[in-house]
Amino acid sequence: MVVPFLNSAIVYASLFAFMALGLTLTYLTTKVPNFAYGSFVTIGIYTAYTMWKVNRINPYNASFVAFLIAAVSAAVMYLAVLRPLANRGSSLVSLMIATFGVDIGFIGIFGIYTDYLRARYVLIDTKSFFQLQADFNLGGVPGLVYVAPTLLALLTLGLYILLTRTKFGVAMRASVENPSLSRILGINVERVYLISWMLAGGFAGLAGSLYTLWLPGGTSTGSDLIVEIFAASILGGLTSIFGAILGGLVIGGSEIVVGTDLTVGFGAFGTGLLAAILLLAGVFLWRNRRRGRARLVGGVSFVLGVYVLLEAISGVALDPLVPGLVNGFGAEAIAYQRAVPLLIMVGALLVLPKGLVSINLRRILRWEERK
Amino acid sequence: MALPQVFVFGVDLVRFGIDFANFYALYFAISLTLNLETGYTGVPNFGKVLYVAGGASVAGSLSGRLAASVYGISTRGDFITFNAQIITQVSNRLASDPIFSVEIVLLSLMIAAVIGAAFGYLSSYPAIRLREDYLGMLLLAVAQFYQIFLRGFGPLVGGTQGIFVPDPYAYFASLGIGVRDLAAAVVISLFAVAVYFYAERVARSPLGRTLRAVRDNEDASRALGKNDSSVRRKVLVIASAMAAMAGALVTFYSGSVGADTWSRFAWTFWPWLIVVIGGAANNLGIALGALCFTALFKGLAQIQLAIPSSYAPSDPNYMVDIAFAALIVVVLLVRPEGILRERPTPTLPRGRLSMIARSATGRSLGGIPTSAVVDTASDRKRILERLRALSRRILRRREAAE
Numbered sequence: 208m209v210v211p212f213l214n215s216a217i218v219y220a221s222l223f224a225f226m227a228l229g230l231t232l233t234y235l236t237t238k239v240p241n242f243a244y245g246s247f248v249t250i251g252i253y254t255a256y257t258m259w260k261v262n263r264i265n266p267y268n269a270s271f272v273a274f275l276i277a278a279v280s281a282a283v284m285y286l287a288v289l290r291p292l293a294n295r296g297s298s299l300v301s302l303m304i305a306t307f308g309v310d311i312g313f314i315g316i317f318g319i320y321t322d323y324l325r326a327r328y329v330l331i332d333t334k335s336f337f338q339l340q341a342d343f344n345l346g347g348v349p350g351l352v353y354v355a356p357t358l359l360a361l362l363t364l365g366l367y368i369l370l371t372r373t374k375f376g377v378a379m380r381a382s383v384e385n386p387s388l389s390r391i392l393g394i395n396v397e398r399v400y401l402i403s404w405m406l407a408g409g410f411a412g413l414a415g416s417l418y419t420l421w422l423p424g425g426t427s428t429g430s431d432l433i434v435e436i437f438a439a440s441i442l443g444g445l446t447s448i449f450g451a452i453l454g455g456l457v458i459g460g461s462e463i464v465v466g467t468d469l470t471v472g473f474g475a476f477g478t479g480l481l482a483a484i485l486l487l488a489g490v491f492l493w494r495n496r497r498r499g500r501a502r503l504v505g506g507v508s509f510v511l512g513v514y515v516l517l518e519a520i521s522g523v524a525l526d527p528l529v530p531g532l533v534n535g536f537g538a539e540a541i542a543y544q545r546a547v548p549l550l551i552m553v554g555a556l557l558v559l560p561k562g563l564v565s566i567n568l569r570r571i572l573r574w575e576e577r578k
Numbered sequence: 579m580a581l582p583q584v585f586v587f588g589v590d591l592v593r594f595g596i597d598f599a600n601f602y603a604l605y606f607a608i609s610l611t612l613n614l615e616t617g618y619t620g621v622p623n624f625g626k627v628l629y630v631a632g633g634a635s636v637a638g639s640l641s642g643r644l645a646a647s648v649y650g651i652s653t654r655g656d657f658i659t660f661n662a663q664i665i666t667q668v669s670n671r672l673a674s675d676p677i678f679s680v681e682i683v684l685l686s687l688m689i690a691a692v693i694g695a696a697f698g699y700l701s702s703y704p705a706i707r708l709r710e711d712y713l714g715m716l717l718l719a720v721a722q723f724y725q726i727f728l729r730g731f732g733p734l735v736g737g738t739q740g741i742f743v744p745d746p747y748a749y750f751a752s753l754g755i756g757v758r759d760l761a762a763a764v765v766i767s768l769f770a771v772a773v774y775f776y777a778e779r780v781a782r783s784p785l786g787r788t789l790r791a792v793r794d795n796e797d798a799s800r801a802l803g804k805n806d807s808s809v810r811r812k813v814l815v816i817a818s819a820m821a822a823m824a825g826a827l828v829t830f831y832s833g834s835v836g837a838d839t840w841s842r843f844a845w846t847f848w849p850w851l852i853v854v855i856g857g858a859a860n861n862l863g864i865a866l867g868a869l870c871f872t873a874l875f876k877g878l879a880q881i882q883l884a885i886p887s888s889y890a891p892s893d894p895n896y897m898v899d900i901a902f903a904a905l906i907v908v909v910l911l912v913r914p915e916g917i918l919r920e921r922p923t924p925t926l927p928r929g930r931l932s933m934i935a936r937s938a939t940g941r942s943l944g945g946i947p948t949s950a951v952v953d954t955a956s957d958r959k960r961i962l963e964r965l966r967a968l969s970r971r972i973l974r975r976r977e978a979a980e
Contacts (some may be wrong), residue, residue: 300622311843312903318896433717459758542730549723
């Protein structure tokens with residue numbers, strides 16, 4: 208039981224890192240949260256599906272094609288919708304609702320495409336299908352568990368080199384920081400933005416293509432994933448590329464770990480750990496915040512922690528919740544694993560609005576010494 | 579009593595009209611609440627579906643249980659599993675019990691309003707603190723999660739399968755085909771008209787001007803002593819309560835409620851589309867926008883019905899999706915202010931204004947602002963002289979230009 212869910216966590220974390228990375232790239236350039244971003248993932252999913260079902264091409268190889276198709280779609284969206292609107296001086300909300308509209312347009316295109324596939328190639332599962340049985344096995348472990356993190360590591364390295372060691376990367380950073388000054392210096396900001404969008408779409412397509420190896424897909428998979436993608440991006444700070452990778456890893460990993468724990472149970476030790484976190488948060492809030500409401504939250508958290516701890520240790524079932532945490536809520540609870548990214552997102556917005564990268568570890572350590 | 583039938587090109591106009599009215603009134607009401615938040619107060623609500631679905635699911639789930647317990651119908655401990663039989667019995671009883679039918683609608687509307695208000699209050703916490711883009715992402719995610727919750731949590735609305743809802747219009751169903759839908763259209767239209775008059779009253783009141791001040795310049799309105807957070811919170815609470823009531827009316831009209839109805843495209847994007855087409859911060863514009871949207875939507879549906887399926891290679895609904903996507907981009911590019919742009923609202927009713935103007939000059943002043951109340955003869959003379967000076971200056975300028 209342990210290994211499959213760790214595999215899942217590794218794959219999920221890597222895929223969400225790709226997706227969050229792309230969303231952050233589009234946000235950095237156009238300063239608009241792209242609601243249609245999930246559809247780029249769906250493009251990747253259907254590229255892989257079509258190439259596997261029709262041509263028997265492995266999703267690993269299809270991912271290159273998916274990268275290209277999604278990149279071109281992103282470029283078209285940028286050139287046809289966002290750039291004209293931005294040049295017209297549209298407000299942020301107008302741009303947001305435009306991307307929302309583009310998403311519904313994509314859903315329509317996927318619908319027509321899947322109808323066409325069904326009629327042309329006599330496939331019955333075009334609208335929603337099970338994961339493709341195309342992966343290789345290495346030592347009893349599905350290949351994606353090796354490939355996804357390796358690709359992510361290579362990509363992170365490549366991006367690092369691109370952004371810090373090449374002229375184009377420096378131009379890209381400059382255009383994000385200060386577009387007008389970059390224009391004065393002769394940087395073609397429009398081209399830089401366009402390439403960023405293509406990269407962003409490409410990462411989504413790549414992730415979508417690999418996604419088909421692991422989980423069932425369908426026409427609405429991408430727009431359902433948008434919750435996790437937003438959560439990962441916000442956790443990463445929304446303006447930091449490497450923060451987005453970190454956020455994706457945290458969101459993807461914790462969703463699987465917590466989701467699995469919800470179904471099979473955290474065990475007495477895990478529940479005790481949760482209680483300890485509650486206790487610590489309570490003590491921290493009570494001691495360090497002067498405001499009444501924060502202290503109240505701290506107090507409630509402390510009392511809850513004591514309650515959960517006592518119940519987990521004694522094994523006396525006073526309510527259904529704590530025994531559920533210890534022994535698991537059963538298979539139905541898997542539906543709620545998607546609450547995890549949402550909760551992390553809400554928490555990040557409340558506590559860390561600038562994301563994980565804004566944490567200054569050195570300062571925290573120094574603060575501890577002062578105490 | 580049977581409804582008359584009027585066929586034009588094979589379409590029964592009466593049935594079409596009833597269907598049209600239901601759809602129109604529903605989206606008109608929801609878009610008005612969105613306009614109150616987005617157009618007047620500047621809180622972009624990208625999670626509208628959350629409030630509609632919240633009201634609909636809770637009202638739809640509770641009304642059935644309530645009616646069953648009032649009529650003494652046994653749920654055998656599992657309302658969801660035996661839902662079809664229970665609701666059939668309830669609806670049969672309701673057909674001969676109009677008073678309880680009205681009561682159950684009113685009670686459900688109240689429950690929905692409370693749920694919507696609670697959701698609105700909770701979402702006001704981020705709405706006050708976050709920037710538009712973060713808020714949009716958060717509300718969209720929360721709304722999406724509510725749908726996941728509805729899918730996973732069986733006891734509320736039975737997950738994706740859904741449950742039936744008692745039919746308070748059951749009395750009309752026995753009168754003839756289509757009469758039930760007509761009754762529903764009347765109820766939903768009354769609701770929409772009430773929301774319209776409320777929204778219009780808010781817009782013209784001092785509160786409406788406060789809302790726009792908060793939207794346009796937070797700092798200035800704060801300096802004038804307006805509490806912008808409290809204003810935003812109140813608007814969100816009230817608009818969400820009304821959206822939730824609309825949601826409850828949807829479930830009574832459609833007769834069932836489930837998890838899969840509540841897509842963010844149908845209940846967040848379409849109201850946004852209406853607001854963008856019609857014109858933000860203009861309630862009459864919303865009426866026109868909803869009319870355009872409904873005409874387009876229902877018209878395309880009729881065309882779909884007319885095309886034999888052998889000619890349509892794909893489900894034509896997808897073409898409608900693409901058409902709406904193109905429409906919103908084109909409207910934002912060509913006419914972002916919508917059909918009717920926002921207008922300054924007069925601080926007094928038009929009749930009073932022209933009366934004041936007449937009392938000042940002896941005749942209507944046309945476009946001259948009448949902020950100063952004038953009642954003495956010397957004031958009148960002064961205003962007339964200023965008008966004459968103004969017209970002389972305009973004439974002189976024109977001559978100079980020529």
